[in-house]
Amino acid sequence: MSQNQRIAERNERVKWFLQDRFGMFIHWGLYAIPARGEWVRNGERISVEDYQPYFDSFQPDRYNPKEWARAAKQAGMKYAVLTAKHHDGFCLFDSQLTDYKSTNACGRDLVREFLDAFREEGLKVGLYYSLIDWHHEDYPAYGDLHHPMRDNSAYQRDPKTFPRYLEYMHGQVRELLENYGKLDIMWFDFSYGEMSGEKWKATELVQMIRDIQPHLITDNRLEVNHGRSSIMTTDPSFYAGDFASPEQIIPTAGLTDDEGNSIPWEACITLNNNWGYAANDTTYKSAATVIRKLVECVSKNGNLLLNVGPNAQGEIPAESLRILAEVGEWMQANGDSIYGCVNADLPKPDWGRYTKKGNKVYAHLLEQNVGPIHLPGLAGKIKHARLLSDGSEVFLSLPWNAEQFSVDAFMNFGRPEHYTYLLPDERNT
Numbered sequence: 001m002s003q004n005q006r007i008a009e010r011n012e013r014v015k016w017f018l019q020d021r022f023g024m025f026i027h028w029g030l031y032a033i034p035a036r037g038e039w040v041r042n043g044e045r046i047s048v049e050d051y052q053p054y055f056d057s058f059q060p061d062r063y064n065p066k067e068w069a070r071a072a073k074q075a076g077m078k079y080a081v082l083t084a085k086h087h088d089g090f091c092l093f094d095s096q097l098t099d100y101k102s103t104n105a106c107g108r109d110l111v112r113e114f115l116d117a118f119r120e121e122g123l124k125v126g127l128y129y130s131l132i133d134w135h136h137e138d139y140p141a142y143g144d145l146h147h148p149m150r151d152n153s154a155y156q157r158d159p160k161t162f163p164r165y166l167e168y169m170h171g172q173v174r175e176l177l178e179n180y181g182k183l184d185i186m187w188f189d190f191s192y193g194e195m196s197g198e199k200w201k202a203t204e205l206v207q208m209i210r211d212i213q214p215h216l217i218t219d220n221r222l223e224v225n226h227g228r229s230s231i232m233t234t235d236p237s238f239y240a241g242d243f244a245s246p247e248q249i250i251p252t253a254g255l256t257d258d259e260g261n262s263i264p265w266e267a268c269i270t271l272n273n274n275w276g277y278a279a280n281d282t283t284y285k286s287a288a289t290v291i292r293k294l295v296e297c298v299s300k301n302g303n304l305l306l307n308v309g310p311n312a313q314g315e316i317p318a319e320s321l322r323i324l325a326e327v328g329e330w331m332q333a334n335g336d337s338i339y340g341c342v343n344a345d346l347p348k349p350d351w352g353r354y355t356k357k358g359n360k361v362y363a364h365l366l367e368q369n370v371g372p373i374h375l376p377g378l379a380g381k382i383k384h385a386r387l388l389s390d391g392s393e394v395f396l397s398l399p400w401n402a403e404q405f406s407v408d409a410f411m412n413f414g415r416p417e418h419y420t421y422l423l424p425d426e427r428n429t
Protein backbone atom coordinates (compact mmCIF):
# COMPACT_ATOMS: atom_id res chain seq x y z
CA MET A 1 0.00 0.00 0.00
CA SER A 2 1.35 3.45 -0.91
CA GLN A 3 2.11 5.93 1.86
CA ASN A 4 -0.46 8.34 0.44
CA GLN A 5 -3.12 5.69 0.65
CA ARG A 6 -2.09 4.78 4.20
CA ILE A 7 -2.39 8.44 5.23
CA ALA A 8 -5.69 8.85 3.36
CA GLU A 9 -7.17 5.82 5.15
CA ARG A 10 -5.97 7.15 8.49
CA ASN A 11 -7.52 10.55 7.81
CA GLU A 12 -10.78 8.79 7.01
CA ARG A 13 -10.70 6.80 10.28
CA VAL A 14 -10.03 9.86 12.45
CA LYS A 15 -12.81 12.05 11.00
CA TRP A 16 -15.16 11.59 13.97
CA PHE A 17 -12.26 12.00 16.38
CA LEU A 18 -11.18 15.37 14.98
CA GLN A 19 -14.81 16.45 15.00
CA ASP A 20 -15.29 15.49 18.67
CA ARG A 21 -12.17 17.25 20.02
CA PHE A 22 -12.77 16.64 23.74
CA GLY A 23 -12.62 13.36 25.66
CA MET A 24 -12.30 11.90 29.15
CA PHE A 25 -9.30 9.81 30.19
CA ILE A 26 -9.93 7.52 33.15
CA HIS A 27 -7.06 6.00 35.12
CA TRP A 28 -8.50 3.48 37.52
CA GLY A 29 -7.22 0.31 39.11
CA LEU A 30 -5.92 -1.26 42.32
CA TYR A 31 -3.55 1.71 42.79
CA ALA A 32 -6.56 3.78 43.80
CA ILE A 33 -6.30 2.04 47.21
CA PRO A 34 -2.78 3.18 48.21
CA ALA A 35 -3.92 6.44 46.57
CA ARG A 36 -0.47 7.68 45.59
CA GLY A 37 -0.80 7.53 41.82
CA GLU A 38 -0.69 4.67 39.28
CA TRP A 39 3.11 4.25 39.42
CA VAL A 40 3.10 3.50 43.16
CA ARG A 41 4.11 -0.16 42.73
CA ASN A 42 7.15 0.76 40.72
CA GLY A 43 8.05 4.00 42.45
CA GLU A 44 8.00 2.45 45.91
CA ARG A 45 9.47 -0.91 44.79
CA ILE A 46 6.43 -2.88 45.97
CA SER A 47 6.70 -6.61 45.23
CA VAL A 48 3.90 -8.63 43.62
CA GLU A 49 3.21 -10.18 47.05
CA ASP A 50 3.00 -6.85 48.86
CA TYR A 51 0.66 -5.49 46.18
CA GLN A 52 -1.66 -8.49 46.56
CA PRO A 53 -3.69 -7.11 49.52
CA TYR A 54 -5.02 -4.41 47.20
CA PHE A 55 -6.37 -7.11 44.89
CA ASP A 56 -7.82 -9.01 47.83
CA SER A 57 -9.63 -5.99 49.24
CA PHE A 58 -10.73 -4.16 46.08
CA GLN A 59 -14.47 -3.50 46.55
CA PRO A 60 -15.49 -0.43 44.56
CA ASP A 61 -19.07 -0.48 45.82
CA ARG A 62 -19.86 3.01 44.59
CA TYR A 63 -18.71 2.32 41.03
CA ASN A 64 -21.57 3.55 38.91
CA PRO A 65 -20.23 4.26 35.43
CA LYS A 66 -23.57 5.81 34.45
CA GLU A 67 -22.62 8.68 36.76
CA TRP A 68 -19.18 8.91 35.14
CA ALA A 69 -20.81 8.95 31.71
CA ARG A 70 -23.25 11.66 32.71
CA ALA A 71 -20.39 13.77 34.11
CA ALA A 72 -18.42 13.34 30.89
CA LYS A 73 -21.38 14.17 28.69
CA GLN A 74 -22.37 17.17 30.76
CA ALA A 75 -18.78 18.44 30.53
CA GLY A 76 -19.13 18.40 26.74
CA MET A 77 -16.87 15.40 26.27
CA LYS A 78 -17.67 13.18 23.30
CA TYR A 79 -15.57 10.11 24.04
CA ALA A 80 -13.84 8.38 26.93
CA VAL A 81 -10.84 6.09 27.38
CA LEU A 82 -10.61 3.75 30.40
CA THR A 83 -7.52 1.84 31.55
CA ALA A 84 -8.52 -1.78 30.82
CA LYS A 85 -5.05 -2.71 32.10
CA HIS A 86 -2.38 -0.35 33.41
CA HIS A 87 1.30 -1.12 34.03
CA ASP A 88 0.51 -3.00 37.26
CA GLY A 89 -1.11 -5.68 35.11
CA PHE A 90 -4.48 -5.71 36.87
CA CYS A 91 -7.24 -6.29 34.32
CA LEU A 92 -10.51 -4.45 34.71
CA PHE A 93 -12.11 -6.95 32.32
CA ASP A 94 -12.93 -10.64 32.38
CA SER A 95 -9.89 -12.01 30.58
CA GLN A 96 -9.68 -15.78 30.15
CA LEU A 97 -5.89 -15.48 30.07
CA THR A 98 -5.27 -14.41 33.67
CA ASP A 99 -6.68 -14.65 37.16
CA TYR A 100 -5.48 -11.15 37.88
CA LYS A 101 -8.75 -9.48 36.94
CA SER A 102 -11.62 -7.55 38.42
CA THR A 103 -14.10 -10.41 38.09
CA ASN A 104 -11.93 -12.33 40.59
CA ALA A 105 -11.35 -9.32 42.85
CA CYS A 106 -14.80 -7.76 43.15
CA GLY A 107 -16.96 -9.96 40.95
CA ARG A 108 -17.58 -7.29 38.30
CA ASP A 109 -16.44 -6.77 34.74
CA LEU A 110 -15.61 -3.10 35.16
CA VAL A 111 -14.78 -2.58 31.49
CA ARG A 112 -18.09 -4.00 30.28
CA GLU A 113 -20.02 -1.81 32.70
CA PHE A 114 -18.05 1.22 31.57
CA LEU A 115 -18.68 0.48 27.89
CA ASP A 116 -22.41 -0.09 28.39
CA ALA A 117 -22.83 3.11 30.39
CA PHE A 118 -20.87 5.40 28.09
CA ARG A 119 -22.40 4.01 24.91
CA GLU A 120 -25.81 4.54 26.44
CA GLU A 121 -25.00 8.25 26.88
CA GLY A 122 -24.01 8.38 23.22
CA LEU A 123 -20.28 8.72 23.84
CA LYS A 124 -17.60 7.00 21.82
CA VAL A 125 -15.56 4.48 23.83
CA GLY A 126 -11.90 3.64 24.04
CA LEU A 127 -9.69 1.37 26.09
CA TYR A 128 -6.17 2.02 27.31
CA TYR A 129 -4.04 -1.11 27.27
CA SER A 130 -0.58 -1.10 28.87
CA LEU A 131 2.13 -2.78 26.82
CA ILE A 132 4.24 -2.79 29.96
CA ASP A 133 3.21 -5.34 32.59
CA TRP A 134 4.77 -5.42 36.06
CA HIS A 135 2.70 -8.44 37.06
CA HIS A 136 3.12 -10.90 34.20
CA GLU A 137 5.91 -13.38 34.86
CA ASP A 138 7.18 -13.20 31.28
CA TYR A 139 7.45 -9.45 31.07
CA PRO A 140 11.20 -8.82 31.19
CA ALA A 141 13.17 -6.11 32.91
CA TYR A 142 16.09 -5.31 30.65
CA GLY A 143 18.97 -3.23 31.93
CA ASP A 144 17.98 -0.44 29.56
CA LEU A 145 18.63 3.10 30.69
CA HIS A 146 15.26 4.19 29.38
CA HIS A 147 13.52 1.32 31.04
CA PRO A 148 10.81 2.42 33.42
CA MET A 149 11.76 -0.39 35.80
CA ARG A 150 15.53 -0.17 35.73
CA ASP A 151 17.44 -1.08 38.88
CA ASN A 152 14.36 -2.67 40.32
CA SER A 153 15.14 -6.24 41.31
CA ALA A 154 11.48 -6.84 42.14
CA TYR A 155 10.87 -6.96 38.38
CA GLN A 156 13.82 -9.00 37.10
CA ARG A 157 12.68 -11.67 34.64
CA ASP A 158 14.24 -13.99 32.10
CA PRO A 159 14.00 -12.15 28.76
CA LYS A 160 13.92 -15.49 26.89
CA THR A 161 10.31 -16.04 27.88
CA PHE A 162 9.15 -12.68 26.48
CA PRO A 163 7.38 -14.34 23.49
CA ARG A 164 4.97 -15.86 25.98
CA TYR A 165 4.11 -12.36 27.17
CA LEU A 166 3.50 -11.26 23.58
CA GLU A 167 1.06 -14.13 23.14
CA TYR A 168 -0.71 -13.03 26.31
CA MET A 169 -0.80 -9.39 25.27
CA HIS A 170 -2.05 -10.12 21.75
CA GLY A 171 -4.56 -12.56 23.21
CA GLN A 172 -5.94 -9.95 25.59
CA VAL A 173 -6.25 -7.35 22.85
CA ARG A 174 -8.13 -9.97 20.80
CA GLU A 175 -10.48 -10.58 23.75
CA LEU A 176 -11.21 -6.87 23.98
CA LEU A 177 -11.79 -6.63 20.23
CA GLU A 178 -14.01 -9.72 20.03
CA ASN A 179 -15.99 -9.74 23.25
CA TYR A 180 -16.80 -6.12 24.05
CA GLY A 181 -18.67 -4.82 21.02
CA LYS A 182 -17.64 -1.89 18.89
CA LEU A 183 -14.69 0.00 20.29
CA ASP A 184 -13.62 3.36 18.91
CA ILE A 185 -10.08 3.76 20.29
CA MET A 186 -7.30 1.48 21.51
CA TRP A 187 -4.78 3.50 23.48
CA PHE A 188 -1.55 1.50 23.81
CA ASP A 189 1.06 2.62 26.34
CA PHE A 190 4.06 2.73 25.93
CA SER A 191 7.30 2.03 24.01
CA TYR A 192 10.79 2.83 25.29
CA GLY A 193 14.34 2.18 24.15
CA GLU A 194 14.45 -1.07 22.17
CA MET A 195 10.95 -1.94 23.29
CA SER A 196 9.20 -0.48 20.29
CA GLY A 197 7.41 -1.47 17.08
CA GLU A 198 8.12 -5.06 16.10
CA LYS A 199 9.34 -5.89 19.63
CA TRP A 200 5.59 -5.85 20.36
CA LYS A 201 4.89 -7.67 17.05
CA ALA A 202 3.14 -4.47 16.15
CA THR A 203 2.39 -5.33 12.51
CA GLU A 204 0.55 -8.46 13.61
CA LEU A 205 -1.23 -6.57 16.37
CA VAL A 206 -2.45 -3.77 14.13
CA GLN A 207 -3.42 -6.27 11.41
CA MET A 208 -5.58 -8.04 14.00
CA ILE A 209 -7.27 -4.73 14.79
CA ARG A 210 -7.89 -4.06 11.08
CA ASP A 211 -9.30 -7.57 10.63
CA ILE A 212 -11.68 -7.44 13.59
CA GLN A 213 -12.57 -3.75 13.98
CA PRO A 214 -11.27 -1.89 10.92
CA HIS A 215 -12.72 1.51 11.91
CA LEU A 216 -10.94 1.53 15.30
CA ILE A 217 -8.20 4.15 15.81
CA THR A 218 -5.04 3.80 17.88
CA ASP A 219 -2.55 6.17 19.47
CA ASN A 220 1.08 6.28 18.31
CA ARG A 221 2.71 4.56 21.29
CA LEU A 222 3.46 1.22 19.66
CA GLU A 223 6.54 3.18 18.62
CA VAL A 224 8.92 5.14 20.84
CA ASN A 225 7.28 8.48 21.19
CA HIS A 226 10.05 10.75 22.48
CA GLY A 227 10.71 13.30 19.80
CA ARG A 228 9.29 12.05 16.50
CA SER A 229 7.52 8.76 15.95
CA SER A 230 6.82 7.81 12.35
CA ILE A 231 3.30 9.29 12.42
CA MET A 232 5.12 12.63 12.28
CA THR A 233 6.64 11.83 8.89
CA THR A 234 5.28 11.45 5.36
CA ASP A 235 6.29 7.79 5.66
CA PRO A 236 4.35 6.43 8.65
CA SER A 237 4.86 2.77 9.50
CA PHE A 238 1.92 0.35 9.37
CA TYR A 239 1.68 0.62 13.17
CA ALA A 240 2.40 4.37 13.41
CA GLY A 241 -1.06 4.89 14.87
CA ASP A 242 -3.82 7.29 13.90
CA PHE A 243 -3.00 10.16 16.23
CA ALA A 244 0.01 11.45 18.16
CA SER A 245 -0.25 11.58 21.95
CA PRO A 246 1.66 14.48 23.53
CA GLU A 247 1.44 14.02 27.30
CA GLN A 248 1.22 16.93 29.78
CA ILE A 249 2.32 19.24 27.01
CA ILE A 250 0.59 21.15 24.24
CA PRO A 251 2.89 21.43 21.24
CA THR A 252 3.90 25.02 20.50
CA ALA A 253 2.72 24.96 16.90
CA GLY A 254 0.51 21.87 16.78
CA LEU A 255 1.98 18.78 15.13
CA THR A 256 2.91 18.33 11.50
CA ASP A 257 4.68 15.77 9.35
CA ASP A 258 8.03 16.56 7.79
CA GLU A 259 6.33 18.38 4.91
CA GLY A 260 4.36 20.60 7.26
CA ASN A 261 0.99 18.87 6.87
CA SER A 262 -1.05 18.83 10.06
CA ILE A 263 -1.32 15.37 11.63
CA PRO A 264 -4.04 14.22 14.05
CA TRP A 265 -3.03 14.65 17.68
CA GLU A 266 -4.50 14.51 21.13
CA ALA A 267 -2.89 16.08 24.19
CA CYS A 268 -3.59 14.14 27.37
CA ILE A 269 -3.44 16.15 30.58
CA THR A 270 -4.26 15.53 34.22
CA LEU A 271 -6.70 17.59 36.30
CA ASN A 272 -4.33 17.64 39.28
CA ASN A 273 -0.80 16.26 38.91
CA ASN A 274 -1.56 12.54 38.91
CA TRP A 275 -3.24 10.14 36.48
CA GLY A 276 -4.30 7.60 39.09
CA TYR A 277 -6.12 8.67 42.25
CA ALA A 278 -3.80 10.50 44.67
CA ALA A 279 -5.53 11.40 47.90
CA ASN A 280 -3.12 14.18 48.85
CA ASP A 281 -2.80 15.83 45.46
CA THR A 282 -4.90 18.98 45.65
CA THR A 283 -3.14 20.80 42.82
CA TYR A 284 -6.25 20.99 40.67
CA LYS A 285 -6.36 23.19 37.61
CA SER A 286 -9.16 25.72 37.48
CA ALA A 287 -12.00 25.27 35.01
CA ALA A 288 -10.73 28.44 33.31
CA THR A 289 -7.34 26.81 32.76
CA VAL A 290 -8.93 23.65 31.38
CA ILE A 291 -11.04 25.71 28.96
CA ARG A 292 -7.99 27.69 27.83
CA LYS A 293 -6.08 24.45 27.22
CA LEU A 294 -8.98 22.98 25.25
CA VAL A 295 -9.18 26.13 23.14
CA GLU A 296 -5.42 26.07 22.68
CA CYS A 297 -5.48 22.46 21.44
CA VAL A 298 -8.31 23.08 18.98
CA SER A 299 -6.67 26.30 17.75
CA LYS A 300 -3.72 24.09 16.78
CA ASN A 301 -5.81 21.28 15.20
CA GLY A 302 -5.56 19.08 18.29
CA ASN A 303 -7.83 17.22 20.72
CA LEU A 304 -7.81 17.27 24.50
CA LEU A 305 -8.12 14.07 26.56
CA LEU A 306 -8.69 15.28 30.11
CA ASN A 307 -7.99 12.80 32.89
CA VAL A 308 -9.90 11.82 36.00
CA GLY A 309 -8.66 9.33 38.60
CA PRO A 310 -11.57 7.67 40.40
CA ASN A 311 -10.98 6.54 43.98
CA ALA A 312 -11.04 3.02 45.42
CA GLN A 313 -14.79 3.27 46.00
CA GLY A 314 -15.27 3.93 42.31
CA GLU A 315 -16.07 7.61 42.49
CA ILE A 316 -14.60 10.47 40.47
CA PRO A 317 -13.21 12.89 43.09
CA ALA A 318 -15.66 15.66 44.01
CA GLU A 319 -13.24 18.42 43.03
CA SER A 320 -12.83 16.88 39.56
CA LEU A 321 -16.61 16.70 39.17
CA ARG A 322 -16.90 20.34 40.17
CA ILE A 323 -14.37 21.41 37.53
CA LEU A 324 -16.00 19.23 34.87
CA ALA A 325 -19.38 20.78 35.64
CA GLU A 326 -17.97 24.28 35.21
CA VAL A 327 -16.25 23.34 31.96
CA GLY A 328 -19.58 21.87 30.87
CA GLU A 329 -21.40 25.12 31.46
CA TRP A 330 -18.93 26.87 29.20
CA MET A 331 -19.21 24.13 26.58
CA GLN A 332 -22.99 24.41 26.66
CA ALA A 333 -22.73 28.03 25.53
CA ASN A 334 -19.56 27.83 23.44
CA GLY A 335 -19.26 24.27 22.16
CA ASP A 336 -19.77 25.45 18.57
CA SER A 337 -16.31 27.04 18.77
CA ILE A 338 -14.76 23.64 19.69
CA TYR A 339 -16.52 20.75 17.90
CA GLY A 340 -15.38 20.34 14.33
CA CYS A 341 -13.17 23.40 14.58
CA VAL A 342 -9.65 23.74 13.26
CA ASN A 343 -6.73 26.11 13.17
CA ALA A 344 -7.89 29.44 11.71
CA ASP A 345 -4.67 30.06 9.80
CA LEU A 346 -4.47 33.60 11.16
CA PRO A 347 -1.85 35.34 13.30
CA LYS A 348 -2.31 34.49 16.98
CA PRO A 349 -3.95 37.45 18.73
CA ASP A 350 -2.48 38.77 21.99
CA TRP A 351 -5.80 38.44 23.81
CA GLY A 352 -6.45 34.77 23.14
CA ARG A 353 -6.91 32.44 20.22
CA TYR A 354 -8.92 31.87 17.09
CA THR A 355 -10.64 28.65 16.08
CA LYS A 356 -12.49 28.19 12.80
CA LYS A 357 -15.29 26.16 11.25
CA GLY A 358 -16.28 26.70 7.63
CA ASN A 359 -16.53 30.45 7.06
CA LYS A 360 -16.86 31.24 10.77
CA VAL A 361 -13.92 32.39 12.85
CA TYR A 362 -14.31 32.09 16.61
CA ALA A 363 -12.42 34.72 18.62
CA HIS A 364 -11.70 33.30 22.08
CA LEU A 365 -11.09 36.32 24.28
CA LEU A 366 -9.18 34.69 27.13
CA GLU A 367 -8.68 37.82 29.20
CA GLN A 368 -10.42 41.10 29.92
CA ASN A 369 -10.31 43.44 27.00
CA VAL A 370 -8.52 46.78 27.03
CA GLY A 371 -10.78 48.85 24.82
CA PRO A 372 -11.73 47.41 21.45
CA ILE A 373 -10.29 44.08 20.39
CA HIS A 374 -7.88 43.94 17.52
CA LEU A 375 -8.60 41.09 15.09
CA PRO A 376 -5.27 40.49 13.40
CA GLY A 377 -5.52 39.00 9.94
CA LEU A 378 -9.22 39.75 9.50
CA ALA A 379 -9.18 43.24 7.98
CA GLY A 380 -11.81 43.47 5.28
CA LYS A 381 -12.90 39.85 5.75
CA ILE A 382 -15.66 40.16 8.36
CA LYS A 383 -19.33 40.29 7.41
CA HIS A 384 -20.54 40.62 10.95
CA ALA A 385 -19.62 39.64 14.51
CA ARG A 386 -21.80 37.99 17.13
CA LEU A 387 -21.41 36.85 20.72
CA LEU A 388 -21.49 33.07 20.61
CA SER A 389 -23.14 32.79 24.02
CA ASP A 390 -26.35 34.67 23.11
CA GLY A 391 -26.10 35.62 19.44
CA SER A 392 -26.12 39.35 20.14
CA GLU A 393 -24.25 41.65 17.82
CA VAL A 394 -20.75 42.85 18.46
CA PHE A 395 -19.73 46.13 16.86
CA LEU A 396 -16.97 46.38 14.36
CA SER A 397 -15.25 49.69 13.91
CA LEU A 398 -11.87 51.28 13.72
CA PRO A 399 -10.88 53.35 16.73
CA TRP A 400 -9.97 57.02 16.14
CA ASN A 401 -6.25 56.29 16.51
CA ALA A 402 -6.19 53.13 14.41
CA GLU A 403 -4.02 54.63 11.72
CA GLN A 404 -1.49 55.92 14.19
CA PHE A 405 -0.98 52.44 15.60
CA SER A 406 -1.32 50.60 12.28
CA VAL A 407 -4.18 48.37 13.28
CA ASP A 408 -6.85 47.03 10.96
CA ALA A 409 -9.94 45.10 12.03
CA PHE A 410 -11.44 45.74 15.47
CA MET A 411 -14.32 44.40 17.52
CA ASN A 412 -16.05 46.27 20.37
CA PHE A 413 -17.65 44.59 23.36
CA GLY A 414 -20.16 46.33 25.56
CA ARG A 415 -22.61 49.06 24.65
CA PRO A 416 -21.46 51.15 21.69
CA GLU A 417 -21.79 54.45 23.56
CA HIS A 418 -18.83 53.32 25.67
CA TYR A 419 -16.70 53.95 22.63
CA THR A 420 -16.76 57.61 21.69
CA TYR A 421 -15.00 56.92 18.43
CA LEU A 422 -17.56 54.39 17.20
CA LEU A 423 -19.09 55.46 13.91
CA PRO A 424 -22.68 54.13 13.56
CA ASP A 425 -22.20 53.57 9.82
CA GLU A 426 -19.50 51.06 10.50
CA ARG A 427 -21.64 48.70 12.59
CA ASN A 428 -22.04 45.27 11.08
CA THR A 429 -19.75 45.94 8.21
Ligand code: JFZ
Binding pocket: 038, 039, 189, 190, 191, 192, 226, 247, 268, 275
Ligand atom coordinates in the same frame (compact mmCIF):
# COMPACT_ATOMS: atom_id res chain seq x y z
C1 JFZ B 1 2.31 6.93 30.57
C2 JFZ B 1 2.08 6.10 31.79
O1 JFZ B 1 3.27 5.63 32.30
C3 JFZ B 1 1.33 6.93 32.82
O2 JFZ B 1 1.06 6.16 33.97
C4 JFZ B 1 0.03 7.40 32.22
O3 JFZ B 1 -0.79 6.29 31.91
C5 JFZ B 1 0.31 8.21 30.96
C6 JFZ B 1 -0.93 8.64 30.25
O4 JFZ B 1 1.10 7.47 30.06
O5 JFZ B 1 3.21 7.96 30.88
C7 JFZ B 1 4.40 8.05 30.28
C8 JFZ B 1 4.66 7.44 29.09
C9 JFZ B 1 5.92 7.55 28.53
C10 JFZ B 1 6.90 8.26 29.18
C11 JFZ B 1 6.63 8.90 30.37
C12 JFZ B 1 5.37 8.81 30.91
N1 JFZ B 1 8.16 8.32 28.62
O6 JFZ B 1 8.38 7.75 27.54
O7 JFZ B 1 9.06 8.96 29.21
